[in-house]
Amino acid sequence: MPTHKIKLKLFTSSAELQQLINIENKIPKIIENYIILENERLENLKETRFPTEDDLNGAIQGLLRLQDTYKLKTKDLANGILLNNINIKKQMNVKDCYEIGMNAFNEKDYYHSLLWIQEAYERNLYEESPEIDGPNESEILNILSISLYKQGNLKRALEINNKLIKIDPYYPNAINNSKLYEQELKK
Structure with a gap:
């Protein structure tokens, strides 16, 4: 080169x-x-600052107040339908309804607990792919029966609790709750 x-x-x-x-x-x-x-x-x-548990609880309590104030149906709210048929196109799933119902239950608001847990139960029957971390049928039936009992609907509480025992005979306190409901009905 x-x-x-x-x-x-x-x-x-x-x-x-x-x-x-x-x-x-x-x-x-x-x-x-x-x-x-x-x-x-x-x-x-x-x-x-991300929302905290207190923020979520406050939002749920606000929703329940709005539901009462404007006489909104639980099913409509869960379907995303607001006042005057305004549709927000976002439906709640079983877990959402259950969380609202549990919040009311924990606040000893058994009226709203019953409404929202009943909605969770109905959605659980038809929801195709339930949330992995959502409630199972036994959990829903347990809270539903207790809410009915707390609302004074002993006969229905016993029916729901017996349904719970059929699908999950070892569910904690289910047998004891049935005995309690039966005793209360005899009074």
Whole structure:
């Protein structure tokens, strides 16, 4: 190979090498800037306040007040239908209805608990792909029977509790609840 071609290749290679060195020198600054930006994003996330359990409970209580104030049907609300047939096109699933019912139950609001747990039960019968972490039929029937009992509907509470025992004979307190309901009915 002629000398001038070797010098030309050497010159080209050293120019390319210099470019690579310049780029390599910029990498620490690029990484530093990236780390600064990511730290800023992390700080923003730390300052972001996600809804808490109290926020959810407050929202549910607000929904129940609206339901009473405007005499909204549970099924309509669960189907996403609001006042004057306004449809928000977002239906609640079994888990949503159950959560609302459980919130009312925990607040000793057995009237609303009964409405929403009944809706959860009806949806559970027809929902094609229930939530993995949602309630099972036994849990729904248990709360439904207790809510009926607390509302004074002993006969229906006993019927629902007996249905629970048929599908899950070892459900905690189901047998004791049946005995209690039967004793109360005899009075």
